Amino acid sequence: MQTAKKGDKVKVHYHGKLTDGTTFDSSEGRSPLEFEVGSGQVIPGFDDGVTGLKVGEKRTVNIPADQAYGQASEEQIVEFPKSQFPPEMTPEVGMPLQMSNDQGQTFQVVIKEVKEDSVVLDANHPLAGKDLVFDIELVEILPGKSSIIMPE
Known part of the structure; x- marks a missing residue:
């Protein structure tokens, strides 16, 4: 089964929390988040957390501030x-x-x-300086140019 890798367009559901368990964002009740893995559209730690997942697989990732929104300045x-x-x-x-x-x-x-x-x-990002926890579920890997199967 295919796993998510750099360059793949994916759809994920997520639940973002602070280390004390406080929720700061979630895709619950909304469409899944769609992005290209490794393109810089999401924070680096989130990208890393999706990489290697199979469709339907779930993972909890702990993301230090430096891999999230950086330190407050x-x-x-x-x-x-x-x-x-x-x-x-x-x-x-x-x-x-x-x-x-x-x-x-x-x-x-x-x-x-x-x-x-x-x-x-x-003007710091509200989550700057905070370690984050994401529960991530890979919903779909969207077909890209390289994975189109041509009819015979």
Whole structure:
């Protein structure tokens, strides 16, 4: 039976948890996640966890932060003047915001601290610095160009 390998398009169901058991994401009740193994579409540890699975096979993988979203970086924490916020907005700790950089790219930040004249924003990925646990089930390996069988 075929196993998932680099370059294969696959469909998987997954349940992502923190090491304390808290769920942060799951495909339950949704379509399976579809991606190409080894293409960088998912975190490296997830790619590794799918590699070698057969259709219908399940696996639990423990992914250290370095193979997931990396370590949290102090460089991603910035102080922003309150005067730059819309006047009708009241910044609160934990509030998610969309920001854009000089190139027009948008990214999410979370308010980490509210000071008298400024707000401390954290642009790290919410799962940065965290070890993750995924329960993965390989649902399907999609036919690729190399596996098309031509009629005789």
